[in-house]
Amino acid sequence: xxxxxxxxxxxxxxxxxxxxxxxxxxxxxxxxxxxxxxxxxxxxxxxxxxxxxxxxxxxxxxxxxxxxxxxxxxxxxxxxxxxxxxxxxxxxxxxxxxxxxxxxxxxxxxxxxxxxxxxxxxxxxxxxxxxxxxxxxxxxxxxxxxxxxxxxxxxxxxxxxxxxxxxxxxxxxxxxxxxxxxxxxxxxx
Amino acid sequence: xxxxxxxxxxxxxxxxxxxxxxxxxxxxxxxxxxxxxxxxxxxxxxxxxxxxxxxxxxxxxxxxxxxxxxxxxxxxxxxxxxxxxxxxxxxxxxxxxxxxxxxxxxxxxxxxxxxxxxxxxxxxxxxxxxxxxxxxxxxxxxxxxxxxxxxxxxxxxxxxxxxxxxxxxxxxxxxxxxxxxxxxxxxxx
DNA sequence: GCGTGGTTGGTGAGTGCTCACTAACCACTA
DNA sequence: TAGTGGTTAGTGAGCACTCACCAACCACGC
Numbered sequence: 001x002x003x004x005x006x007x008x009x010x011x012x013x014x015x016x017x018x019x020x021x022x023x024x025x026x027x028x029x030x031x032x033x034x035x036x037x038x039x040x041x042x043x044x045x046x047x048x049x050x051x052x053x054x055x056x057x058x059x060x061x062x063x064x065x066x067x068x069x070x071x072x073x074x075x076x077x078x079x080x081x082x083x084x085x086x087x088x089x090x091x092x093x094x095x096x097x098x099x100x101x102x103x104x105x106x107x108x109x110x111x112x113x114x115x116x117x118x119x120x121x122x123x124x125x126x127x128x129x130x131x132x133x134x135x136x137x138x139x140x141x142x143x144x145x146x147x148x149x150x151x152x153x154x155x156x157x158x159x160x161x162x163x164x165x166x167x168x169x170x171x172x173x174x175x176x177x178x179x180x181x182x183x184x185x186x187x188x189x
Numbered sequence: 190x191x192x193x194x195x196x197x198x199x200x201x202x203x204x205x206x207x208x209x210x211x212x213x214x215x216x217x218x219x220x221x222x223x224x225x226x227x228x229x230x231x232x233x234x235x236x237x238x239x240x241x242x243x244x245x246x247x248x249x250x251x252x253x254x255x256x257x258x259x260x261x262x263x264x265x266x267x268x269x270x271x272x273x274x275x276x277x278x279x280x281x282x283x284x285x286x287x288x289x290x291x292x293x294x295x296x297x298x299x300x301x302x303x304x305x306x307x308x309x310x311x312x313x314x315x316x317x318x319x320x321x322x323x324x325x326x327x328x329x330x331x332x333x334x335x336x337x338x339x340x341x342x343x344x345x346x347x348x349x350x351x352x353x354x355x356x357x358x359x360x361x362x363x364x365x366x367x368x369x370x371x372x373x374x375x376x377x378x
Numbered sequence: 379g380c381g382t383g384g385t386t387g388g389t390g391a392g393t394g395c396t397c398a399c400t401a402a403c404c405a406c407t408a
Numbered sequence: 409t410a411g412t413g414g415t416t417a418g419t420g421a422g423c424a425c426t427c428a429c430c431a432a433c434c435a436c437g438c
Contacts, residue, residue, distance in 0.1 A: 214398060
């Protein structure tokens with residue numbers, strides 16, 4: 001593994017375990033097994049290092065799962081349950097880092113800019129799910145009136161929310177119940 | 190307004206505009222119109238100041254709106270739309286501060302502890318909504334099979350999610366579509 | 379085959395700056 | 409006159425980042 005890769009891994013590890021505020025160049029260097037000065041042979045400054053971590057060390061399990069969906073295969077409701085389970089796990093894992101970017105508006109702006117030029121970002125996840133739901137609707141396996149975008153946001157948003165709340169309270173996530181409720185709807189009285 | 194109040198207002202303002210990482214005692218003091226040392230006449234340390242802001246300056250519009258809900262009044266669906274609109278606005282406003290707490294695990298732990306002893310926290314919001322939905326169900330205005338907890342998480346989670354995504358992309362929130370989709374459900378094909 | 383000089387990637391020891399926090403002091407009021 | 413609430417002018421610690429230096433490798437003329 002290259003020095004650069006070891007530095008990225010170390011930085012990602014420190015960010016996850018110590019929080020962004022405690023992620024100093026000293027800590028990263030120690031975790032990577034190099035001197036602080038060595039960091040600057042591979043990255044212009046700390047911001048470039050952070051942005052590289054965000055770009056190159058983002059877990060892509062959820063995006064991969066969603067990209068592999070194929071309309072018409074299996075039961076839609078089963079698929080949604082599987083997605084919800086994966087989404088909760090994904091958001092629990094990524095939330096601390098994603099959230100802590102908000103403590104540094106300059107970093108947030110730089111990250112937004114970087115995402116825009118690469119054409120990816122957090123919003124691609126619900127878009128991929130919406131595309132799948134649209135395809136299932138076209139096959140007649142979802143009602144014609146359903147809005148795929150809202151449905152994707154409802155499901156992923158609830159998973160995101162339950163992951164978020166899990167950090168403040170001991171409330172357990174319940175992906176199965178979410179899918180059941182979304183499936184049945186509130187308006188059947 | 191007391192000095193203490195002015196300090197809390199100033200701290201909340203700096204936190205919102207500059208981000209938690211740039212919220213220094215110097216900035217807060219400047220914004221409040223006092224010397225840095227004056228802060229320490231009213232707060233033991235910076236953490237106590239932050240926790241006081243989180244406790245005493247949390248916008249309570251959403252919690253207030255939810256607490257004022259009365260089952261049986263108006264149309265349930267209309268009420269939910271109103272809630273969704275308020276929730277999006279609320280989360281857009283509060284998300285940056287709530288999120289940036291994750292960059293300081295020590296602060297997060299202290300906040301969790303403080304919330305626990307006061308018996309409130311982010312989780313009380315969906316709980317209040319769930320209680321309202323449960324009451325409507327008891328009145329027969331929602332189907333008997335619906336799970337109020339999941340429904341509350343779906344709606345508020347989607348609002349939270351759309352607010353979150355709004356910080357990364359220019360995707361507009363659409364509370365009305367969320368309520369429509371949640372109301373109709375996905376399983377009516 | 380072997381000195382020579384350039385490049386790459388590393389080090390330890392700093393630099394100046396900003397941070398949270400404090401000591402000493404002072405004005406006002408009960 | 410004692411207490412409250414403010415000030416100025418610091419303090420040591422920790423921060424991102426830089427400096428001078430060095431070891432290993434590599435192409436190349438002789």
